[in-house]
Amino acid sequence: MNLVENIKEALRSVKSNLLRTILTGTIIAIGITALVGMLTAIDGIKAQIEDSFSGLGASNFDIRSKGFSGGSSVQDGKVQKSFPLVKFREFKAFQHEYNNTAPSTIFTTLSGAAEVKRGSKKTNPNVRVTAVDDLYFKIKALKIDKGRNFSATELQYGNNVCVIGQDVVETLFDKKEDILNQSITLFGNRYTIIGVLEKQGSVGGGPGADRAVFIPIENGARLDQRGTFRYTLTVSGSDPLRLDYEMGQATGLMRKVRQDRVGEEDSFEIAKSRSVGETLEEVAGYLRIGGFGIGFITLLGAAIGLMNIMMVSVTERTREIGIRKALGATPLRIRQQFLIEAIVICILGGILGVILGIGIGNVVANAIGPGGFLIPWTWIIVAFLICIFVGLASGYFPARKASRLDPIESLRYE
Incomplete structure (x- = not known):
């Protein structure tokens, strides 16, 4: 058988x-x-x-200061070479030359525990304040529900205007109250609200953009009196398949801006952004x-x-x-x-x-x-x-x- x-x-x-x-x-x-x-x-x-x-973050990459604090670090028992923080003007110079290749946005987080006030009302000291430019919302896929984005003039002169998230709105304003052109107090300064973001929701346990205030990058740079703010530049690449090539171009240009010598290591970090996918x-x-x-x-x-x-x-x-x-x-x-x-x-x-x-x-x-x-x-x-x-x-x-x-x-x- x-x-x-x-x-x-x-x-x-x-x-x-x-x-x-x-x-x-x-x-x-x-x-x-x-x-x-x-x-x-x-x-x-x-x-x-x-x-x-579709494609959100799939072809993006970030350029930022090297190391956690820009200072020296210890690896394998050896003190690594320290590099100065990448300055705002250096990112602006890079962005000016790289704009023909791909759009980019410069931003920095001023505080992750700020208190926002409006009259007798105030938020808990857990509001994130970020200084951004006009391309930030598009590249980070944040949609404005009411109002508008920052204008070229407001960005150029660093006017005291802001875009806020829904959690801040719910804390400081009544439901039927008109929000646009109202003033809030932040870091002791008055800012006029020109836009409100759509409800984003929380991913990964964080408040995200709902509990945030966004101000013009030039305005934020003026607050950097000690030169300790850590700026990040996110480039929106054209195609995920060309990402390595575009990162190589960006590395060469950034070395030129930072005046890194031939043979020396990069004085900055460049890495792929974590995509939604x-x-x-x-x-x-x-x-x-x-x-x-x-x-x-x-x-x-x-x-x-x-x-x-x-x-x-x-x-x-x-x-x-x-x-x-x-x-x-x-x-x-x-x-x-x-x-x-x-x-x-x-x-x-x-x-x-x-x-x-x-x-x-x-x-x-x-x-x-x-x-x-x-x-x-x-x-x-x-x-x-x-x-x-x-x-x-x-x-x-x-x-x-x-x-x-x-x-x-x-x-x-x-």
């Missing part, structure tokens, strides 16, 4: 016990549906969010682990059910096994027969589970937000590999029991 005959016999056995096969396959299908459905829904939702933020991928990774764990537990229960049914099948077919052994079937062929039966049942259940999982996953993803139809080929392959593994694991002990039956005792079994 060769392997091909074993496969044919396993298929005949599955067909002859059709109802039991359907019920057993359904158990497997439920587990695969849970696994593929959740993973498909996660990937579908992630794809929709990425499409909404990378953040989403990290979150989706945790969701996949959770979905895979739930699906695995469901499949574990299905595997135990399949093993129980296969044990019953061995008991029912004891005489058949005895006849096969009497006709010369080896224990290996007997084991193969029952293992193949278990794998066939799992694969049939897996096919049904994959179809249901893809359908349910896409329905869930599209219910949250309109999008296309996603076919997760990776999870389909994983699902079928799991089906084969479950079939082998569930069928091994019943197959082993069948292969070790004594042929004489089997023939006598009633």
Whole structure:
């Protein structure tokens, strides 16, 4: 009895016990549906969010002062060379020459714990104050809900104007109150509100732009009396595929601006910005682990059910096994027969589970937000590999029991 005959016999056995096969396959299908459905829904939702933020941060890179504080640092027991902070005028010189290649924005955080006042009302001392230019909101994908962006004149002269987030609005203003052209007090100075940002929400536990005040970069630079502010310049690259080339160009230009000598290391840092896609991928990774764990537990229960049914099948077919052994079937062929039966049942259940999982996953993803139809080929392959593994694991002990039956005792079994 060769392997091909074993496969044919396993298929005949599955067909002859059709109802039991359907019920057993359904158990497997439920587990695969849970696994593929959740993973498909996660990937579908992630794809929709990425499409909404298409390219955001994917081709951006930052230039900033080297080291945490611009001073010396210790690495491998050695004190590293210290470099002065990159000054605002140096970033302005870089931006002036690099504008023909790609747009960029200069910004600096003046305080992460500022208190904003308006009359008798004031915020908690947890408002972030950032000095920015007019391209900051576009490059960082922040939309202005009311009012406008900074004008060229306001940026040039560093006027006392500001754009504020929704949390600041809710703290200092009544719901029906007109916000634009009102004044707030910040660092002892009065600033006129010219714009209000859309509600951003919190990602990663931080307040984000909702609890922030943005002022013109020239205005912020005037407050840098000690020259200790740490400025950052973010370049919005044209294409992720050209990112390394554009970073190389930026490095050469920045070395020229900083007057770094040939052979010396860069006196600044340049690095790719963390994109929304990378953040989403990290979150989706945790969701996949959770979905895979739930699906695995469901499949574990299905595997135990399949093993129980296969044990019953061995008991029912004891005489058949005895006849096969009497006709010369080896224990290996007997084991193969029952293992193949278990794998066939799992694969049939897996096919049904994959179809249901893809359908349910896409329905869930599209219910949250309109999008296309996603076919997760990776999870389909994983699902079928799991089906084969479950079939082998569930069928091994019943197959082993069948292969070790004594042929004489089997023939006598009633």
